[in-house]
Amino acid sequence: MSGAVNAVEDNPAEIPDYPMTRAAECPFDPPPTLKALQQECPMARVRLWDGSTPWLVTRYADQRAVLANRKVSAEMDRPGYPRQAPGNGTLSFIGMDDPEHARLRRMVSAAFSVKRVAAMRPAVQKIVDEAIDTMLAGPTPVDLVEAFALPVPSLVICDLLDVPYDDHDFFQSITRTLVNRGSTPEQRGAAHGQLAGYLDALVGAKLANRGDDLLSGLAARIEAGELTRQDATAMAVLLLIAGHETTANMIALSTIALLEHPDQLDILRETDDPKVVAGAVEELLRYLNITHGGRRRVALEDIEVAGQHIPAGTGLIMPNDVGNRDPEAFADPDRLDIRREARHHVAFGFGVHQCLGQPLARMELQVVYSTLYRRIPTLRLAVEREQLRFKTDGFVYGVYELPVTW
Numbered sequence: 001m002s003g004a005v006n007a008v009e010d011n012p013a014e015i016p017d018y019p020m021t022r023a024a025e026c027p028f029d030p031p032p033t034l035k036a037l038q039q040e041c042p043m044a045r046v047r048l049w050d051g052s053t054p055w056l057v058t059r060y061a062d063q064r065a066v067l068a069n070r071k072v073s074a075e076m077d078r079p080g081y082p083r084q085a086p087g088n089g090t091l092s093f094i095g096m097d098d099p100e101h102a103r104l105r106r107m108v109s110a111a112f113s114v115k116r117v118a119a120m121r122p123a124v125q126k127i128v129d130e131a132i133d134t135m136l137a138g139p140t141p142v143d144l145v146e147a148f149a150l151p152v153p154s155l156v157i158c159d160l161l162d163v164p165y166d167d168h169d170f171f172q173s174i175t176r177t178l179v180n181r182g183s184t185p186e187q188r189g190a191a192h193g194q195l196a197g198y199l200d201a202l203v204g205a206k207l208a209n210r211g212d213d214l215l216s217g218l219a220a221r222i223e224a225g226e227l228t229r230q231d232a233t234a235m236a237v238l239l240l241i242a243g244h245e246t247t248a249n250m251i252a253l254s255t256i257a258l259l260e261h262p263d264q265l266d267i268l269r270e271t272d273d274p275k276v277v278a279g280a281v282e283e284l285l286r287y288l289n290i291t292h293g294g295r296r297r298v299a300l301e302d303i304e305v306a307g308q309h310i311p312a313g314t315g316l317i318m319p320n321d322v323g324n325r326d327p328e329a330f331a332d333p334d335r336l337d338i339r340r341e342a343r344h345h346v347a348f349g350f351g352v353h354q355c356l357g358q359p360l361a362r363m364e365l366q367v368v369y370s371t372l373y374r375r376i377p378t379l380r381l382a383v384e385r386e387q388l389r390f391k392t393d394g395f396v397y398g399v400y401e402l403p404v405t406w
Contacts, residue, residue, distance in 0.1 A: 054315030082315035087185025141382035157243030249398025
């Protein structure tokens with residue numbers, strides 16, 4: 001390992017670019033270069049869009065160690081932080097360190113508690129069933145992204161926040177700009193400004209007339225002097241984007257993966273055991289990894305990772321897609337096995353910044369996996385898989401359209 005690292009350090013021209021390209025024939029797998037680094041050079045320098053060369057941490061145990069280390073920072077404005085793209089600024093508390101991160105996160109954490117999410121399950125089941133009813137009543141083929149994968153989590157997060165679903169075309173379009181790596185800083189800034197303005201108006205309406213929803217809860221915090229209106233709006237932006245974009249892509253990718261693994265799909269179709277369904281969710285989260293730009297940090301002081309000295313001010317990237325394929329953590333990691341015990345994956349991150357909305361995402365996916373494939377048992381792709389357009393240009397991985405029939 002040290003020889004490979006030294007070779008790269010001695011010859012900066014050999015430093016690979018990041019993010020890396022997936023193999024077209026293996027769209028669910030991490031890029032081959034990334035897998036090779038994990039095996040041969042688990043701590044390696046990579047080159048980002050701005051010419052900076054942070055360290056790439058590819059092994060599961062090392063990733064968790066870094067993400068749990070209080071000597072690294074998630075603050076995107078710190079010098080040395082490995083930004084994903086130009087103009088990719090701080091997005092509320094996920095780009096902050098404690099104690100401010102913890103203070104803001106606590107203000108919305110109750111809405112995503114296991115108990116609160118469990119109480120939402122009947123409403124989510126109704127949303128899923130109605131979306132399937134609509135698909136079954138219409139013509140085929142149908143785009144599963146447009147007809148099901150995107151509306152379901154959008155309706156759920158709109159209900160939680162009390163954002164009008166009638167505005168979904170607006171906020172989904174804005175989100176596409178924000179999560180596209182190719183968007184210019186100007187485009188990203190304009191899109192963020194539009195969405196922030198929209199949500200700020202909704203927060204303002206809640207200040208005048210509160211209800212029993214998450215935006216009303218933020219309005220109450222503003223009135224109590226615990227939160228600024230600007231911070232409340234920033235939190236609303238984060239929750240609306242994260243609440244629909246990630247789960248939508250997960251539903252679509254999961255469907256493709258399961259159709260390509262009919263033995264695994266049969267298990268889901270035939271089981272009545274909620275534990276089997278819950279296990280399938282964890283394994284598909286591990287296997288697919290829709291957040292494929294890596295968790296990013298910057299060292300606050302000199303640290304050591306996997307025997308490598310990391311000076312203060314140095315960026316670190318933990319690509320969860322390859323971390324979740326580490327054979328030291330998951331036996332036969334490139335095999336999809338929904339009966340595997342996979343809950344220790346890092347798809348939601350690790351440590352204090354672990355995804356706030358993971359209970360909601362898990363529940364939504366459980367409802368989808370236990371319903372969609374049983375109600376439409378002959379579901380299949382309406383095109384060859386090679387014709388699908390995968391989102392290789394974004395911060396969130398998925399497909400742009402998913403034509404299906406039955």
